Amino acid sequence: MSVTTSESPQEKAYESSRLELNSSLIIGGTLISIVLVIALVSFFWTPYDPNDMGEGIRLGAPSMQHWIGTDKLGRDLFTQLMIGARLAFVVAIGSTSIAAFIGISLGLLAASTRNRYIDEAFSYFFDVLIAFPTILMAMLVVTIRDASISSAILAIGFSASAIVSRLSRISATSILKTDYVKAAIACGTSRPAIIFRHVLPNIYPILVVQLMLVASSAILAEASLAYLGLGAPPPQASWGRMLLEAQRSVMRAPWGAIVPGVMIIAIVMGLNFLGDGIREHFDPEMRNKN
Amino acid sequence: MSLLSVENMGISLVGPGNMLVEGINFSLEKGDRLGIIGESGSGKSITALALLGLLPGSMKVTGRISLAGTDVVNSSERDLVKIRGSKAATVFQEPLSALDPLMKVGRQIAGPLKLHQKLVGEAARREVYKLMERVQLSDPDRISASFPHELSGGQRQRIAIAMALACKPEILIADEPTTALDVTVQGEVLLLLDKLVKEEGMSLIFITHDLPVIARVVSRLLVMQDGHIVEEGSTSNIIESPKHPYTKKLIEAARTVTAVPYVNEKIGKRK
Amino acid sequence: MNRYMIRRLTLLMLSAILASSAVFFLLRLLPGDAALTLSGMEATLEEIEATRRQLGTDKPILVQYFHWIWNMLQGDFGISYLNKLPVATEIKRRLAVTLPLSLSAFVLATLISFPLGILAAVRRKSLVGIVVSAGSSIGVAIPVFWVGIILIWIFALVIPIFPAGGFPFEGWSEPWEAIKSLVLPVITIAIFMSSILIRYVRSAILDVLGQDYLRTACSLGYSARMARWRHGIRNAAVPLVAIMSFELSTSLLGAVVIENVYAIPGLGDMLLAGVINRDLPVVQDIVFIITLFVLIIGFFAELAQQIIDPRLRIIPIRSRSAAGLMVEDKLSQKTHPDPGRSKS
Numbered sequence A: 001m002s003v004t005t006s007e008s009p010q011e012k013a014y015e016s017s018r019l020e021l022n023s024s025l026i027i028g029g030t031l032i033s034i035v036l037v038i039a040l041v042s043f044f045w046t047p048y049d050p051n052d053m054g055e056g057i058r059l060g061a062p063s064m065q066h067w068i069g070t071d072k073l074g075r076d077l078f079t080q081l082m083i084g085a086r087l088a089f090v091v092a093i094g095s096t097s098i099a100a101f102i103g104i105s106l107g108l109l110a111a112s113t114r115n116r117y118i119d120e121a122f123s124y125f126f127d128v129l130i131a132f133p134t135i136l137m138a139m140l141v142v143t144i145r146d147a148s149i150s151s152a153i154l155a156i157g158f159s160a161s162a163i164v165s166r167l168s169r170i171s172a173t174s175i176l177k178t179d180y181v182k183a184a185i186a187c188g189t190s191r192p193a194i195i196f197r198h199v200l201p202n203i204y205p206i207l208v209v210q211l212m213l214v215a216s217s218a219i220l221a222e223a224s225l226a227y228l229g230l231g232a233p234p235p236q237a238s239w240g241r242m243l244l245e246a247q248r249s250v251m252r253a254p255w256g257a258i259v260p261g262v263m264i265i266a267i268v269m270g271l272n273f274l275g276d277g278i279r280e281h282f283d284p285e286m287r288n289k290n
Numbered sequence B: 001m002s003l004l005s006v007e008n009m010g011i012s013l014v015g016p017g018n019m020l021v022e023g024i025n026f027s028l029e030k031g032d033r034l035g036i037i038g039e040s041g042s043g044k045s046i047t048a049l050a051l052l053g054l055l056p057g058s059m060k061v062t063g064r065i066s067l068a069g070t071d072v073v074n075s076s077e078r079d080l081v082k083i084r085g086s087k088a089a090t091v092f093q094e095p096l097s098a099l100d101p102l103m104k105v106g107r108q109i110a111g112p113l114k115l116h117q118k119l120v121g122e123a124a125r126r127e128v129y130k131l132m133e134r135v136q137l138s139d140p141d142r143i144s145a146s147f148p149h150e151l152s153g154g155q156r157q158r159i160a161i162a163m164a165l166a167c168k169p170e171i172l173i174a175d176e177p178t179t180a181l182d183v184t185v186q187g188e189v190l191l192l193l194d195k196l197v198k199e200e201g202m203s204l205i206f207i208t209h210d211l212p213v214i215a216r217v218v219s220r221l222l223v224m225q226d227g228h229i230v231e232e233g234s235t236s237n238i239i240e241s242p243k244h245p246y247t248k249k250l251i252e253a254a255r256t257v258t259a260v261p262y263v264n265e266k267i268g269k270r271k
Numbered sequence C: 001m002n003r004y005m006i007r008r009l010t011l012l013m014l015s016a017i018l019a020s021s022a023v024f025f026l027l028r029l030l031p032g033d034a035a036l037t038l039s040g041m042e043a044t045l046e047e048i049e050a051t052r053r054q055l056g057t058d059k060p061i062l063v064q065y066f067h068w069i070w071n072m073l074q075g076d077f078g079i080s081y082l083n084k085l086p087v088a089t090e091i092k093r094r095l096a097v098t099l100p101l102s103l104s105a106f107v108l109a110t111l112i113s114f115p116l117g118i119l120a121a122v123r124r125k126s127l128v129g130i131v132v133s134a135g136s137s138i139g140v141a142i143p144v145f146w147v148g149i150i151l152i153w154i155f156a157l158v159i160p161i162f163p164a165g166g167f168p169f170e171g172w173s174e175p176w177e178a179i180k181s182l183v184l185p186v187i188t189i190a191i192f193m194s195s196i197l198i199r200y201v202r203s204a205i206l207d208v209l210g211q212d213y214l215r216t217a218c219s220l221g222y223s224a225r226m227a228r229w230r231h232g233i234r235n236a237a238v239p240l241v242a243i244m245s246f247e248l249s250t251s252l253l254g255a256v257v258i259e260n261v262y263a264i265p266g267l268g269d270m271l272l273a274g275v276i277n278r279d280l281p282v283v284q285d286i287v288f289i290i291t292l293f294v295l296i297i298g299f300f301a302e303l304a305q306q307i308i309d310p311r312l313r314i315i316p317i318r319s320r321s322a323a324g325l326m327v328e329d330k331l332s333q334k335t336h337p338d339p340g341r342s343k344s
Helices: A009-016 A023-044 A077-112 A116-131 A134-144 A149-176 A179-186 A191-227 A239-248 A255-282 A284-288 B044-051 B077-083 B105-117 B121-134 B140-144 B153-166 B183-200 B211-215 B235-240 B245-256 B261-268 C002-027 C034-039 C045-055 C061-073 C087-122 C127-139 C144-158 C175-209 C212-219 C224-261 C267-276 C280-308 C310-314 C322-332
Strands: B004-013 B019-028 B033-037 B059-067 B088-091 B171-175 B203-208 B220-225 B228-234
Touching (some): A023 A077, A023 A255, A077 A191, A116 A149, A116 C002, A116 C280, A134 C224, A134 C267, A134 C280, A149 A191, A179 A191, A191 A239, A191 A255, A255 C127, B004 B044, B019 B228, B033 B044, B044 B171, B044 B203, B088 B153, B088 C212, B105 B121, B105 B140, B153 B183, B171 B183, B183 B203, B211 B235, B220 B245, B228 B235, B228 B245, C002 C061, C061 C280, C087 C224, C087 C280, C144 C175, C144 C224, C224 C280, C267 C280, C280 C310
Parallel strands (some): B033 B203
Antiparallel strands (some): B004 B059, B220 B228
């Protein structure tokens, strides 16, 4: 159906680089901004000092003094919520960066190698890694090191790098087969130049979308780890751990179990929608599918 | 009454948008052979799809299409199902995607046989073999047990033709049937279509962008450009004395690249 | 086909060995000496040596590794560092809880997500389709344990129908109690999985619906529904098998987290305890078993696909047809990826 031309998708991309907002982008952007604002504000101001050991009533209901109530030690929940937002972003950015760095470089390496065996070995290795579940990987890392933010970020990032590398490899391979790359090679362009000038600009949309999803999975994974008690230890506030602590007293104080959950949903949904929006923006053909 | 009559047909996208195709008028009698020629984007393929109501839901048809007495534009899906296949059957451009990749081709031919001729079992199997013979496929045992990806492009297209024939249609619509095939195979498939249309007494609508391909097979031509018919007439008239500048360009282009040798005589007649 | 089965089996075993060795050596990165920690502060050198010999840590690492594999093949999974009991027996006991949990969740999730996913695809412009799609968009963002907590709150505490957690001590000899304890966990996992699956199923069905061979069938006189029955189902089966295998693996992993929510003494719970207590034999055994399960499920899924789709049999592993790529895509996306993109 589509006519193949030697026109580089870069040229086509220039046409669509004007930012047309579609609904996914708006929803996603709004959700992320809200959480981001909460996280940023927490650096400057929180209703209570996060290190307060709890002067409020234990498990108090939402009130003027404590907007979401207090936890079982009497600490203000809203404060913890705000600080937890920081952690969410740190985990998201950290894991995604690791996944991106390892994944993209290895993927490109595998794609540009002319040795078929190296390529196959890489792909096989990644497939095995992909089959290895993130939670298990995280548990392994936590067993070796201590439960901490860095352990979580490392484990999740490493786990996610497998998917990213596979995607990079596949996309890069298809770009490397196109006519204009062959033309570039014929002109004597060096391999690194080809990668930076032709491959990367054309594959980054797909990668960005995938990385958004990595970020959202990372937040969910960290929340699960924290819930299992394998995440960052106190006093570092984490939504996952807030839920763990709130579970015991969910009958008496449901808000402590509901609100952090809602926050997690908000940021994960936000990232998913952003990813969808970016994908729709770059690939108008796909708009028909949804 | 004509077998097929199209009056002022237009196709557009649902919602605000340009007309993809406009003002199409033509008719087809029994035994007619009509060619629709134009380049990619001229609207010829969607015109063909519209004849059987096969356009996707995102497109809207206006005007009047009367096929064997049925008003295609205003018919319900159920009525359209009645005429598809039995009145007109289509052979598509890309046989690999047009066939079910997971079903043996013998069974794919047997499908329309059961649907239209109510043949099953041994009778169906014999008819499948007969059809395969008619489309010049040798070794029917092996081929009918094969999957589409195990066959060559030419074989696949023959299977598609056999499937269309199995419906015993009055009109055969061929939408660029040879475009995806190797040059050497194109001529064979063309001759095959020519022969079958004659044998079955079918009418033919042949769509292509390649003039030499249909010059021999059809007696009348419609030239389409940008969604409009720019010229029509008998094949010989159009080739010998084209009036519209676009038609002239087509013929010029055809003279320099004639892929199907035996039609050279037709084209070569012109100066 | 045989050559391929052999090749895939060898790859499977290779993957299992690779995974197991990765787990084994990774855990040995742990700083500190297990024997030392276990013997305690007061132990004399001889006692520590004795513990070492007992644990087998006095031998070189590679030897330890082979010992581990060799023993496992014979069913001896080693001794827990913590309680000095054989790991194998405990694993068996736990499997009796975790396996029914995952399998029931798998079945329930399939029953929910397949019809809804198909509905969302076939009627995607209508209200139903949009609601289902929107619902799964939200569902995908919900942490599984949160669903658990909310369900406990509503159905175990506010309206006390089911127990808020735990599993009868007598195990399955009290079948009714056991089932009651598993209802909420199963529903939790199923809800969680369904929201992911619905998107996958929808995407797979949409792909099939857009194929040319359906158009050919319609042009030959089949009604849309007949065309879908005759061609659509079989073609959709290929990605759906991949989805189901992914689903099965996920339900196993979901159980790991959920067991914690509901305080169920299953495999996941044992693993968690092992992690917290640095009980190496437990951790490496369970991780290995789970990984093996995932690999085996994947192997059978691939086999099933090759049976359904003849194209996958001929084309070698790395360069698959579009159908195969789509399938690999699904297999490769773990937690909450977006299945809207079907072909990479």
